[in-house]
Amino acid sequence: MNSNSSALHDLVASKLESAGQVYTQKRRALVEALLNAGPCTLPELLLSGEDIAQSSAYRNLTVLEEMGVGRRLVHYGEYGRWELSEELTGHHHHLVCHSCDVIIDVELPTHIEHLMDEEFERAAKGSKFAVDRHNIDIVGTCANCQETTQA
Ligand SMILES: [Zn+2]
Ligand SMILES: [Zn+2]
Structure with missing residues (x-):
């Protein structure tokens, strides 16, 4: 350990x-x-x-x-x-494979996270919505499943 x-x-x-x-x-x-x-x-x-x-x-x-x-x-x-x-x-995001459902952790650069938070605040403001955090998945096909479909 x-x-x-x-x-x-x-x-x-x-x-x-x-x-x-x-x-x-x-x-x-x-x-x-x-x-x-x-x-x-x-x-x-x-x-x-x-x-x-x-x-x-x-x-x-x-x-x-x-x-x-x-x-x-x-x-x-x-x-x-x-x-x-x-x-x-x-804090991190998830790559989600829609074929096998595997989830892989990914991190984004801090300045991108800040930019996104600013944009989410702006987008939520019109609805007088108080933002706590964001939770974003990136959906696609993992390396294993790409191999399987190409074979
Ligand atoms: Zn995670
Ligand atoms: Zn984030």
């Missing part, structure tokens, strides 16, 4: 503790798997090599979501995908 990941686990532990929750070994394994794998489904988490029990995984993911540690991604496929919250990993 590198120092980044131990700092992240400390942060998660203190978030859970302050809400009266225990950072159990099973929850720690889920956070470690999400940290290493990026956005993934429950079946993928179970195959991650971390010691994750199928019986408690969904319940623990829900607790992590309620605590602001995990985030369930709304998307287009059969399975929900989970990732760590942006508070822990930083």
Whole structure:
């Protein structure tokens, strides 16, 4: 475990503790798997090599979501995908493959993020809408699926 990941686990532990929750070994394994794998489904988490029990995984993911540690991604496929919250990993966007539903994290340059936020404020102003944050997916076809269709 590198120092980044131990700092992240400390942060998660203190978030859970302050809400009266225990950072159990099973929850720690889920956070470690999400940290290493990026956005993934429950079946993928179970195959991650971390010691994750199928019986408690969904319940623990829900607790992590309620605590602001995990985030369930709304998307287009059969399975929900989970990732760590942006508070822990930083703001980013998602490449979403409409063929296999894989999700890949991408970051944009800070000045582009600022420009987008300014434009969103401007666009929302007419509706007297108060903007908190933006949440933008980029939809297309992943490298694997492009290969499959060309073969
Ligand atoms: Zn993400
Ligand atoms: Zn953004």
